[in-house]
Amino acid sequence: MTSLGTATAAPGEIDTGRLFVGETRDGTEVGLPVAVVNGADSGKTLYVQAASDGDELNGVGVIQRLVPRLDPDEIAGTILIVGIVNYHAFQVAEHRNPVDDTKMNRTYPGDERGTSSERIAAATFEAATRADLILDLHQGSTSRMIEECRVRCGPRHRLHDECLELAKVFGCGYILDQKGPDGQLARAGPDDGVPTIDPELGGCVGWDDHSIEVGVRGVQNVLAYYGFTDETHVPEPQTRATGFEQYGAPAGGLVTFHKDLGDRVARNDTLFEVTDVFGQSKAEVTADSQGVFWRTRRLPQAATGEYVCSVGTDVDSY
Template sequence: MTTTLGTASASPGEIDTGRLEVGETRDGSPFGLPVAVINGAEPGKTLYVQAASDGDELNGVGVLSRAVPRIDPTELSGTILAVGLVNYHAFQVAEHRNPIDDTKMNRTYPGNESGTSSERIAHATFQIAREADLIVDLHQGSTSRMIDEVRVRCGHRHRLHESCLELARVFALECGHILDQKGPEGQLARAAPNEGIPTIDPELGGAVGWDEGSIEKGVAGLFNVLRYYGFLEDEGELVEQTRATGFDQYGSPVGGLVRFEPSLGERVAAGDTLFEVTTPFGESKATVTADNDGIFWRSRRLPQVATGEYVCSVGTDLEVI
């Protein structure tokens, strides 16, 4: 059966790309999101994958640009539906939030077809996603430095928690870390499980840019999903990974320049120094230590901080699964 997404249309064993029209720009010109349909030669599950719902998180775009050309639809069972970049307006100006309505796109799901610019785009993409059996929403740490990890955002008590966690373990083969913590309202990884669809939110590294190492980990994760869930013949695998169910965030007690003690991904113990704040001349003003054992998970990209400004995060309540 032919599968259509926007202007992309593919019969079994074919791939096609096109655009999904979702509105008009300020001069009245129509605009559309880049989409792809990979229709397998054999029937099977449907995977929905999207990138750049936050406009400056580019590693997910890199994953799709690497992965899609490597997928042979004649060897595929099932269908892959992909939106190459969701936050159209923010992507054009390399910003995190949609500048049309100053909104973070990944807080607007399931969207509203009569709402703001972001809500309309969220609604259009959610209508595609809700027809899938599995969802992968590709992200990265935006302006922060961060380890490669995968997030389960539905919450431990959700009826789909174990299915989402299994999908995270499959994708996180190369990343090795999972944050299993309920996310904010409006995230796709919160909204889609309510529709009965296992969904994950891979955070592929961090800081604004295009990181080849994180991109290749994302490509490997995506292919492991395809193998594990039967889209490809080769069987996917599960390996031991570290899950964090808590997240300690640290701000600066003073203003100055930050010097970090641990490296990203390094284990820390309660009482270990996380960072020191100095004057521009290197004089120490404050030292901040870890409250709990954990993994040094995320940190700010630039060293200058004001009093109370975010500095870093530690993943806590660790378990190997």
């Protein structure tokens, strides 16, 4: 028998339940939706979670579509799933946990006696570190972004190569291989000995069918490559960036982009122009480095200094 919260499955079974992480202000128990897929045969354990940022819903869409396709009789090993991590933020469609105004993916490995976010992080980290591999499904919040996998442990980490391999196997097409901030699960997992990646499944308001299917295929790729299923998967070369440059608006106005997501960028290429409401140009912004046009704001209006776009730099093929 394998359990996660109240979900318990014998070999060849799937069960769903709740992982309790505290109470709301009226004393109601808070339970994260969880699932256990216990394969008929022994094998590795995969941990998958979604919505540690409450408005990043594409990962929830991946789990919604993936779980009904899983047949435990055809799986070797175990899959542990937390469908919604940031329970409080998900309820109000916000990025941060409104109970403690915290970004969940800065609180790992958590603290079982800490704040709301730290307690949730501690409970999910305990589940995650029971696994051999960790997938922490994200998206670029509500901005526009390519599908990519993030390797956040840093190139000198002892598990860097294993994390990079996992990102290549997942196969979004792009990898950002850059050490991330403290408190990310993709940092804390490798520190505890578990290869971990942070797939960023596009960016949108609500969810996006294309990005969700990229995520479903990514998880299926992982299941095939690491022996959970009888399927085979040969990883394809990925475009890897090890740098990331962000650009803000030098003047307030309306933004017109000169590049599309995924376009190659050369140094001094025009990335975007800012005009006034009458179409008169106020400023043009050019690229400082060559790379890939990676991410943009969604709305056209921008104030002076406000974030507009990002370029992945130091690009190679991996």
